[in-house]
Amino acid sequence: MGQLTSREEDYSKWYNELVQKADLAENSGVRGCMVIKPYGYAIWEKIQSNLDRMFKETGHQNAYFPIFIPKSLFEAEEKNAEGFAKECAVVTHYRLKSDPNDKTKLIVDPEAKLEEELIVRPTSEAIIWNTYKGWIQSYRDLPILINQWANVVRWEMRTRLFLRTAEFLWQEGHTAHATKQEAVEEAEKMLDVYTEFAEKYMALPVIRGKKTPSERFAGADDTYCIEAMMQDGKALQAGTSHFLGQNFAKAFDVKFTDKEGKLDHVWATSWGVSTRLMGALIMSHSDDEGLVLPPALAPIQVVAVPIFRTDEELTKISDKFFQLKSDLQKAGVSFKYDDDNNKRPGWKFAEYELKGVPVRLAMGPRDLENNQVEIVRRDTKEKQVVSFDNLAETIQNILEEMQTNLYKRALDYRTSRIQKVNTYAEFKEKLEKDGGFFLAHWDGTEETEALVKAETQATIRCIPLDAREEDGVCMVTGKPSKYRVVFAKAY
Amino acid sequence: MGQLTSREEDYSKWYNELVQKADLAENSGVRGCMVIKPYGYAIWEKIQSNLDRMFKETGHQNAYFPIFIPKSLFEAEEKNAEGFAKECAVVTHYRLKSDPNDKTKLIVDPEAKLEEELIVRPTSEAIIWNTYKGWIQSYRDLPILINQWANVVRWEMRTRLFLRTAEFLWQEGHTAHATKQEAVEEAEKMLDVYTEFAEKYMALPVIRGKKTPSERFAGADDTYCIEAMMQDGKALQAGTSHFLGQNFAKAFDVKFTDKEGKLDHVWATSWGVSTRLMGALIMSHSDDEGLVLPPALAPIQVVAVPIFRTDEELTKISDKFFQLKSDLQKAGVSFKYDDDNNKRPGWKFAEYELKGVPVRLAMGPRDLENNQVEIVRRDTKEKQVVSFDNLAETIQNILEEMQTNLYKRALDYRTSRIQKVNTYAEFKEKLEKDGGFFLAHWDGTEETEALVKAETQATIRCIPLDAREEDGVCMVTGKPSKYRVVFAKAY
Numbered sequence: 013m014g015q016l017t018s019r020e021e022d023y024s025k026w027y028n029e030l031v032q033k034a035d036l037a038e039n040s041g042v043r044g045c046m047v048i049k050p051y052g053y054a055i056w057e058k059i060q061s062n063l064d065r066m067f068k069e070t071g072h073q074n075a076y077f078p079i080f081i082p083k084s085l086f087e088a089e090e091k092n093a094e095g096f097a098k099e100c101a102v103v104t105h106y107r108l109k110s111d112p113n114d115k116t117k118l119i120v121d122p123e124a125k126l127e128e129e130l131i132v133r134p135t136s137e138a139i140i141w142n143t144y145k146g147w148i149q150s151y152r153d154l155p156i157l158i159n160q161w162a163n164v165v166r167w168e169m170r171t172r173l174f175l176r177t178a179e180f181l182w183q184e185g186h187t188a189h190a191t192k193q194e195a196v197e198e199a200e201k202m203l204d205v206y207t208e209f210a211e212k213y214m215a216l217p218v219i220r221g222k223k224t225p226s227e228r229f230a231g232a233d234d235t236y237c238i239e240a241m242m243q244d245g246k247a248l249q250a251g252t253s254h255f256l257g258q259n260f261a262k263a264f265d266v267k268f269t270d271k272e273g274k275l276d277h278v279w280a281t282s283w284g285v286s287t288r289l290m291g292a293l294i295m296s297h298s299d300d301e302g303l304v305l306p307p308a309l310a311p312i313q314v315v316a317v318p319i320f321r322t323d324e325e326l327t328k329i330s331d332k333f334f335q336l337k338s339d340l341q342k343a344g345v346s347f348k349y350d351d352d353n354n355k356r357p358g359w360k361f362a363e364y365e366l367k368g369v370p371v372r373l374a375m376g377p378r379d380l381e382n383n384q385v386e387i388v389r390r391d392t393k394e395k396q397v398v399s400f401d402n403l404a405e406t407i408q409n410i411l412e413e414m415q416t417n418l419y420k421r422a423l424d425y426r427t428s429r430i431q432k433v434n435t436y437a438e439f440k441e442k443l444e445k446d447g448g449f450f451l452a453h454w455d456g457t458e459e460t461e462a463l464v465k466a467e468t469q470a471t472i473r474c475i476p477l478d479a480r481e482e483d484g485v486c487m488v489t490g491k492p493s494k495y496r497v498v499f500a501k502a503y
Numbered sequence: 504m505g506q507l508t509s510r511e512e513d514y515s516k517w518y519n520e521l522v523q524k525a526d527l528a529e530n531s532g533v534r535g536c537m538v539i540k541p542y543g544y545a546i547w548e549k550i551q552s553n554l555d556r557m558f559k560e561t562g563h564q565n566a567y568f569p570i571f572i573p574k575s576l577f578e579a580e581e582k583n584a585e586g587f588a589k590e591c592a593v594v595t596h597y598r599l600k601s602d603p604n605d606k607t608k609l610i611v612d613p614e615a616k617l618e619e620e621l622i623v624r625p626t627s628e629a630i631i632w633n634t635y636k637g638w639i640q641s642y643r644d645l646p647i648l649i650n651q652w653a654n655v656v657r658w659e660m661r662t663r664l665f666l667r668t669a670e671f672l673w674q675e676g677h678t679a680h681a682t683k684q685e686a687v688e689e690a691e692k693m694l695d696v697y698t699e700f701a702e703k704y705m706a707l708p709v710i711r712g713k714k715t716p717s718e719r720f721a722g723a724d725d726t727y728c729i730e731a732m733m734q735d736g737k738a739l740q741a742g743t744s745h746f747l748g749q750n751f752a753k754a755f756d757v758k759f760t761d762k763e764g765k766l767d768h769v770w771a772t773s774w775g776v777s778t779r780l781m782g783a784l785i786m787s788h789s790d791d792e793g794l795v796l797p798p799a800l801a802p803i804q805v806v807a808v809p810i811f812r813t814d815e816e817l818t819k820i821s822d823k824f825f826q827l828k829s830d831l832q833k834a835g836v837s838f839k840y841d842d843d844n845n846k847r848p849g850w851k852f853a854e855y856e857l858k859g860v861p862v863r864l865a866m867g868p869r870d871l872e873n874n875q876v877e878i879v880r881r882d883t884k885e886k887q888v889v890s891f892d893n894l895a896e897t898i899q900n901i902l903e904e905m906q907t908n909l910y911k912r913a914l915d916y917r918t919s920r921i922q923k924v925n926t927y928a929e930f931k932e933k934l935e936k937d938g939g940f941f942l943a944h945w946d947g948t949e950e951t952e953a954l955v956k957a958e959t960q961a962t963i964r965c966i967p968l969d970a971r972e973e974d975g976v977c978m979v980t981g982k983p984s985k986y987r988v989v990f991a992k993a994y
Contacts, residue, residue: 053567106658
């Protein structure tokens with residue numbers, strides 16, 4: 013396997029190597045598109061199933077809408093279209109034929125040109141609102157609370173596994189409401205769901221906020237977001253929830269009759285998280301030995317390795333672990349017993365460390381004699397020898413503790429790398445020297461935001477929802493400001 | 504809602520109306536692509552989750568491969584490429600720009616033409632085998648047992664909801680093996696999985712067989728299939744499992760070193776079922792009143808409707824049903840209590856009949872007094888009045904009985920519409936008069952097969968795996984034949 017580049021040496025290289033060595037994903041034969049390998053996909057399935065349950069618990073249903081959007085529908089909501097036009101994959105033909113110059117090759121059949129080009133969805137508001145038009149006449153048809161699990165394509169020029177790929181997997185919620193208030197509440201509710209998921213399952217502390225107008229989703233009146241800090245101090249936007257106002261309803265002429273018989277446009281939200289979360293997960297907890305997975309999302313939570321010389325020893329150790337397996341299964345803990353004789357225990361230890369398995373057990377003949385087992389937890393690498401009695405319970409406690417610890421560790425780290433700054437000079441100096449997040453006053457103008465970005469590459473990640481009101485002045489222009497916003501370089 | 508066209512009057516119209524009125528799916532603003540609505544998608548989720556579990560129980564893991572296939576990879580396996588070339592959606596550009604003649608419109612940016620066109624996957628063998636090439640060096644890397652849940656696109660000219668759509672959802676398994684025997688066994692094992700799923704969950708009897716060479720998957724050495732009979736006597740191919748030989752390994756140069764150190768090409772299978780199963784499900788059990796769903800796949804298994812005049816009555820009835828809800832939840836039975844005051848009970852009864860909810864309960868003040876409830880099962884429409892005591896158990900028994908009954912009913916129906924025929928004249932007459940499936944001798948040539956298809960529209964659905972050997976002569980040419988094959992018109 014070879015060792016990973018250390019994080020200190022080159023964080024970016026460490027990330028790329030880890031994603032590939034831990035069998036999470038790899039680049040494919042298609043520019044910018046990734047292959048998500050079984051181990052990576054198993055983590056994604058855990059993310060999916062938990063989010064899916066949370067969406068359903070909050071009243072949403074799944075549905076599926078076409079991958080293609082006819083150009084005329086795509087361009088209907090102008091801001092949305094403008095925002096995504098530069099990264100659209102476009103289908104123009106529907107047939108290939110054999111190349112007259114070389115029968116073993118295929119060419120696009122020029123006679124099979126589409127009358128209207130189809131856009132491969134970069135996001136589905138257009139096709140969905142064109143559909144909702146047929147579903148909504150009266151307030152009785154509202155709200156519509158739908159989510160879709162799907163692939164989308166955004167033609168990115170510079171791609172990185174999970175973080176920025178031309179095709180990615182995501183979920184996109186699209187809801188329709190009778191009132192503005194209800195739509196705003198929905199957008200906020202889904203931000204709560206994302207926050208809970210990030211904190212409880214990913215062990216990832218997030219700052220909840222609103223994007224500035226220039227960072228909003230194209231077509232939204234307001235974009236809520238959760239922003240997380242990665243181990244290199246950079247920010248990663250982990251999820252967004254948009255209040256879309258009546259923009260799409262107006263673009264697609266979706267009106268409803270309210271209780272008083274008055275006709276009005278429908279209010280909308282959309283919200284999404286993607287396989288980008290995989291990148292956030294990796295960059296929040298992992299170390300120079302490999303992946304560190306929070307137990308709640310680990311495909312294998314516990315792995316056991318027997319250490320033996322004779323078949324008799326193996327049989328006895330195996331018996332012990334089979335008993336444990338059944339105890340753990342009852343408790344809903346996933347367990348793998350690796351008695352592959354072709355690989356040495358040391359190799360296995362390194363492998364499961366690389367793969368981020370939360371708890372590793374090892375048992376040799378001496379342990380067997382003493383009814384004990386060696387247990388190593390992935391986050392602290394702490395090694396203990398514990399009794400085999402009540403082992404399932406011991407393990408469950410460790411898993412819970414680890415889940416809590418990972419969150420706390422990430423939170424402490426983030427806290428240590430957030431600074432308040434009051435002058436632009438101080439900001440620039442500390443951004444360069446320390447990195448991390450900066451709480452600073454901003455005059456609320458796009459000009460200032462653009463200037464900071466151009467000069468420092470840092471952007472306003474969000475205006476935190478829990479920002480305290482205070483009298484301040486913009487660090488750049490000195491104009492008055494009531495709230496500090498979060499500046500950082502970002503993924 | 505309006506009534507459905509009856510099956511007798513126009514089966515095809517009945518199907519189209521039912522799919523839309525029962526809120527399963529509808530046509531979208533994109534030619535040939537459907538919107539799967541929440542109720543339809545909930546059934547698909549049940550299909551998915553059961554199949555996914557069965558795949559995992561048989562040792563498979565999920566992964567995800569790109570939606571695009573570069574043309575040069577697509578054409579590598581010639582037969583496969585030839586088979587799908589005529590129905591490929593092709594991406595040729597990666598950017599839009601605003602139309603200089605009308606700033607509110609977008610046009611494809613001619614400067615953003617791809618150097619190599621990308622095919623939207625009609626099936627993923629090409630991109631997957633191009634990936635497997637990097638994963639396989641030695642027999643130790645085999646077998647690879649991977650499944651993918653994905654959308655695919657085949658540009659069909661005549662489309663029908665679920666049965667034939669330009670985009671559809673499916674799963675595609677792609678496995679790699681060290682020996683021919685192992686690959687054949689895998690293809691057969693997955694046919695078993697599909698058979699079990701069809702019979703046990705869909706209550707759908709299927710004929711297991713092999714396709715004739717001309718009906719094989721493009722690129723396969725053998726195609727196994729399950730064929731089901733719809734209520735109009737036509738066949739529907741419900742799933743296929745392909746033994747791909749070394750065709751893709753050769754096309755993509757995927758070799759491995761075996762235990763003896765010898766280099767050989769890898770053996771392959773692929774297998775898939777799609778949202779087409781939704782069409783099979785609908786056309787197997789439903790009736791003129793609407794959908795009939797097997798309990799194992801029904802999103803709502805039991806619905807309860809209160810019948811009341813006063814709030815006091817409603818409260819008492821609701822208390823009863825809340826108690827039942829908790830009992831059913833414990834037993835894993837999904838239950839909906841519909842106390843919506845804006846709709847009359849009669850309207851609700853028709854609605855849930857249309858939606859195929861297996862068991863419908865109703866309780867009025869008189870029932871409350873007598874501690875009883877009215878129960879109607881969807882398959883037989885039989886109405887009973889039963890005691891509220893042990894009601895959860897009564898319901899579970901009815902659900903089980905219904906699952907068994909639907910299978911039996913479909914099997915009896917199929918049996919009644921399979922005939923043996925010995926002459927071509929008899930075949931043609933009975934095909935026209937009776938429809939259904941025909942067991943007939945065939946000389947094994949493509950010419951005869953093509954002739955029958957051209958003259959009657961019937962095709963050889965399969966050579967049944969359990970065909971009994973008998974001395975016969977081809978119904979068309981009189982040449983000797985050892986086995987009867989299944990002829991039918993098909994979806």
